[in-house]
Amino acid sequence: MNKHSDGADARRYRDAWGIPHLRAADHGSLAYAQGRVTALDRAWQIEVERHRSQGTSAAFLGPDAVAWDSFARRVRLDDTARRCHAALDPATAGWVGRYVDGVNAGLAAGAARAPEFAATGLTPGCWQPWTPLALWLTHHVLFAGFPTKLWREHVARTLGPSAAGLFAVDGHVTSGSNGWLLAGERTAGGAALIAGDPHRFIEAPGIYQQIRLACPEYDVLGLAVPGIPGIGHFGHAGEVAWAITNAMADYQDLYAERLRRRDTLVEAYGPDGWRPAYRRVETIEVAGAEPVEVEVIETERGPVISGGPDDDPAVTVSLRHPPRVTGELGFAVLPALLRARTVADVDAALDGWVEPVNVVLAADTAGGLLHRVAGRVPDRHPDNRLRVVPAWEPEHAWRGWHPMPSSPIDGVAVMANDRGIAAGLGVEFAPPYRADRIHALLTAGTGWLPQQMATVHTDTQLAAAGPLLELLAGLTGLSTEATDLRERLLRWDRRMAADSVDAATFADLRAAVVRRLAAHPALAALAEPPAYPEVFRPWLALLPRVGYAVLPLLDADLPGLDRDALVRAAAEEVAATADTGTWGQRHRLTPWRALPDPAAPPGPELAGDHDCVLATSSVPGLTDLCLRGPAARYVWDLARREESRWVVPLGATGSGPHRDDQLPLWVRGELIAVTCDWDRLTEEHHDD
Numbered sequence: 001m002n003k004h005s006d007g008a009d010a011r012r013y014r015d016a017w018g019i020p021h022l023r024a025a026d027h028g029s030l031a032y033a034q035g036r037v038t039a040l041d042r043a044w045q046i047e048v049e050r051h052r053s054q055g056t057s058a059a060f061l062g063p064d065a066v067a068w069d070s071f072a073r074r075v076r077l078d079d080t081a082r083r084c085h086a087a088l089d090p091a092t093a094g095w096v097g098r099y100v101d102g103v104n105a106g107l108a109a110g111a112a113r114a115p116e117f118a119a120t121g122l123t124p125g126c127w128q129p130w131t132p133l134a135l136w137l138t139h140h141v142l143f144a145g146f147p148t149k150l151w152r153e154h155v156a157r158t159l160g161p162s163a164a165g166l167f168a169v170d171g172h173v174t175s176g177s178n179g180w181l182l183a184g185e186r187t188a189g190g191a192a193l194i195a196g197d198p199h200r201f202i203e204a205p206g207i208y209q210q211i212r213l214a215c216p217e218y219d220v221l222g223l224a225v226p227g228i229p230g231i232g233h234f235g236h237a238g239e240v241a242w243a244i245t246n247a248m249a250d251y252q253d254l255y256a257e258r259l260r261r262r263d264t265l266v267e268a269y270g271p272d273g274w275r276p277a278y279r280r281v282e283t284i285e286v287a288g289a290e291p292v293e294v295e296v297i298e299t300e301r302g303p304v305i306s307g308g309p310d311d312d313p314a315v316t317v318s319l320r321h322p323p324r325v326t327g328e329l330g331f332a333v334l335p336a337l338l339r340a341r342t343v344a345d346v347d348a349a350l351d352g353w354v355e356p357v358n359v360v361l362a363a364d365t366a367g368g369l370l371h372r373v374a375g376r377v378p379d380r381h382p383d384n385r386l387r388v389v390p391a392w393e394p395e396h397a398w399r400g401w402h403p404m405p406s407s408p409i410d411g412v413a414v415m416a417n418d419r420g421i422a423a424g425l426g427v428e429f430a431p432p433y434r435a436d437r438i439h440a441l442l443t444a445g446t447g448w449l450p451q452q453m454a455t456v457h458t459d460t461q462l463a464a465a466g467p468l469l470e471l472l473a474g475l476t477g478l479s480t481e482a483t484d485l486r487e488r489l490l491r492w493d494r495r496m497a498a499d500s501v502d503a504a505t506f507a508d509l510r511a512a513v514v515r516r517l518a519a520h521p522a523l524a525a526l527a528e529p530p531a532y533p534e535v536f537r538p539w540l541a542l543l544p545r546v547g548y549a550v551l552p553l554l555d556a557d558l559p560g561l562d563r564d565a566l567v568r569a570a571a572e573e574v575a576a577t578a579d580t581g582t583w584g585q586r587h588r589l590t591p592w593r594a595l596p597d598p599a600a601p602p603g604p605e606l607a608g609d610h611d612c613v614l615a616t617s618s619v620p621g622l623t624d625l626c627l628r629g630p631a632a633r634y635v636w637d638l639a640r641r642e643e644s645r646w647v648v649p650l651g652a653t654g655s656g657p658h659r660d661d662q663l664p665l666w667v668r669g670e671l672i673a674v675t676c677d678w679d680r681l682t683e684e685h686h687d688d
Contacts, residue, residue, distance in 0.1 A: 035102025043110025189639025498584025
């Protein structure tokens, strides 16, 4: 351990928005400083996530947290993190350890700043060497949407095997992220621009932490994930910059398990007959309620996440996913990215990435460009991607790994959760509306400046409105009021602007169609899914499923469905109850909070919709409130890093004056210029 390893030499600066800029004499001291400032700024957030990774959050959040805690224990998040940490090379393990040391050093001071600790009676705990890996798993274990396979299984059992693909349409709820790259010949600065906006549930505090990390080896600014060292997803290192979107790959499998008890043991039936399974009983402490016991079982396929030996075999399912199988999470990629200087360095580093599986764009100052997929996707039977498969049939075993595709870049590259270069790795992707719109905007001109990227970020054209409006245009037999409504919507510019009454009216029409489709006898039987655990309910609810698949369902051959009659009735309903309010009055930001505030005022009015480039997502037919949206926006300029820009939905810290000071800019689509000149920053000398 060198004299700087305790992080005492590190210096902490902040810009006018409270964004931390850290300088240290070495790589390890910088990791310590990053952990410490994260604990100071985000103590409540990262402690909640630590407890969620362990399945202990109900002890202070109460009964509402039991469903998650039960899942976290059954899927064995903490144990998987321990395995992956044990497999790290010594240098990476030491670097992660310095980050953890910094978190532990800063937690007490950070907790004193966060009123949530006193409100819940929570005392800051102690981070373990594997805790950052556990947080990463917690954030991403549901990211690939494996519960969709439970939904398809429900559809097949209820409506018949031929209906299994009825809802397997482009437009999954996890999509919405955008990213694009303009090569130097298309920019004013003569070097590449990379820009975009990751789409996630909007949390308070936010999932992304604006930060700068500098030591003699590197100087990188970007968007870190609180509780995770380095800058994994979105970074600018001066000579090279990178960004990602979710590739929508399918890399997690569900297996139908047959379990039986033999005395105190549990056995699982697999390709080789009955085999012993791992079993233990754990207890979840619950604030304000009795403790809850959870039986944790793991077969040779993976942890049992639903059902058990005493339950209906139809809901007894295990999960197999790469980190649990291989004991690898790809954390060695994180320090390698910090040290990258070229796209070749980024490319080589990402060969070790595991999950989530991402599409990556990168560029360097020498003109190098990169467009690839990074992660681990198992090679297996095609049915594994679609549904729950029998654990006892050997053809469903994994056979190796898919090679990760890449593609050359000809001036412009766009990634928007669409099929693109990842088409062979998944099942459901985002519709092409956002990707096509971004490409059209970018190829309409050249000489792009960093500040002009905001016009792309905030584009509200809703091309997805076209098919429903075409159906409306062809209807006959409408009342005078419904005819007037139709003419108004056909004149509408199809932009989901916050001040648009027509946008709100279209949303009303879409919602009415969704509700009527969900109630139709051909689909109504799906409203009662099997008794899967509560944590999977968002994937199993009929109304949201119909909401995201409304257009394909209208085109499907559903028995007894009179499409024109259904849309006509929806139009008449909306015409009879016409609301003159604007879209923004109903489409308001509603961030997720671990500790909800019943007295919180309504969120700001938003423009956009889930198929706009400005993907502010609600659930058609259920709510117009925005739960998911751009969790950050960024522009990386390879010509002059100081011209780069970023913004987050709330602020740089979880409390204090910078808790939500970026929110007005984020709502307006404005970006903050990054500060690269250390002389324009203010140094902090104390933690309190």
